[in-house]
Amino acid sequence: MVANEGSSLPSSPKRGPSKELTTRVLSALVMIALALLTAYLGGWAFALFWLAAGIAMMVEWTDMTGVEPRRPVQALLSAGLVVLTLLLIANAGLGLSAAVMLGFLAAGALLARGEEGKRWASLGFAYAAVIVLVPPLVREHPDFGILGLLWMFAVVWATDIAAYFTGRAFGGPKLCPSISPKKTWSGFIGGVVAATLGGLLVAWIGRRFGAHPPVGYPALAALAVVASIASQIGDLGESALKRHCQVKDSSHLIPGHGGVMDRLDGFWAVCLIVAAVLLALHFTA
Template identity: 40%
Template sequence: MTKSGSFEDLATRLGSGLAMLVVGLGGVWLGGYPFLALIAVIVALMVWELARMCAPEDAQGALMLAAIAGGAVAASCVIPIGFALPLLLMPGMIGLGRFDQQRRVFAVYSALIGVAGLGLWVLREDFGFVWMLWLALVVVATDVFGYFAGRVIGGPKFWPKVSPKKTWSGTVAGWIAAAIVGWIFMANTVAGSELIGISIALSMASQMGDVSESAVKRRAGVKDSSSLIPGHGGLLDRFDGMLGASVLLLLVEQIIDFPPLPL
């Protein structure tokens, strides 16, 4: 592909990306039940996409599993989170018994989707708008800078058998972008310099989530998880990085004080 051709989908991607940005920022800003409802819908649609990739012949099952996943996230506002966790794992358990192929892939990935959705809800409720915005900007900066650096600079591929468009230049550019986001928030909040390292780690987790979703699509023999978002494919194609980053952040919050204080 020529460099001019590599940007042929840019207008569509930017338009869809702007629409998602407006909806996402609106939900994050409002917080509370509106944000939880947004997460529940996104989780439900991602589980639906995953089920359609793993078992394309079972359309009815995909809808059922999506409803359970979205309902489990929504239920976390009315029941203790400890009781919501079994509900989050229920779609994976049902998939193990229902699907003939890729049942293990569905079980693991659907569990990650549910836990990541719950993690975003907890982050917004416990730490507020600023830190939810920080996480989103780390993931977005990783993706955007990686996209442009990979196409402008090019160079060796990161994992060509799974994601042939990913390059090491784009990967490193994502880390640098995340570090800049971390530095900006460190300079304007009470957080210490460890925030930069955490931002880079979340950038890496975001990229791992991206590559993992590419591996799932390759096993399923599809290019995109769905066609819900013009220029981006499906919600899994767009939020795969957020899945990895939010799950890692849940672990980080248990290991160190967050936000990290100055050393």
């Protein structure tokens, strides 16, 4: 998630800005270490890591939107995400996975009460399925592999960090004050620039170690710009959802960051773009 910039963090006698930032940095380092370790391992470990993230996001989504009956819906949708992960690990075909996804989507909608509840349950499952499926698919893809995954990480993390610090350093006009009043255009631009440099750096290092990105540096730079913008739009989208649901954080699972949705909203948006690319490659191969 692109961090809020442009204003000081609230101070208190017990928990000042420096302690808040320290907690946030330590939590981020733990999450980055887990993401990189499981990415290196690949296979079951990596798929289970993103399954856990997807289930957490679905639970946060249905908690925020007030889907009822809450626990039965969450149990059903969690089972659906587990089945999708098992099919992914078993290399099941796209058709079977799509049919299973639609089946659980429909089952969740039938179980949820009220038209609004049915809609939120279906959207929550689809939202979580993106984060459960796309990173492992990229990791195992012959044209992308771990380098493509590291490129995604670098673009999103660079966007996040640079938007936070450039926004706080330069301030200026607000990006979208009606949704997220602390984000600034300076942070937005800083995030895009950093993401482009970060994406190119990963590609350059990959080439030095014998990896071969499927496209050249100009195309990678353009893709990084698009991905960085998508990441920041994803963050704003989640902020709009939280504002609609009248909550500050999606949960309190991660110290200093709120919930898993708060941490992965930007990465989710990049995954959505990559999913479109993967589908296009699948049908044109």
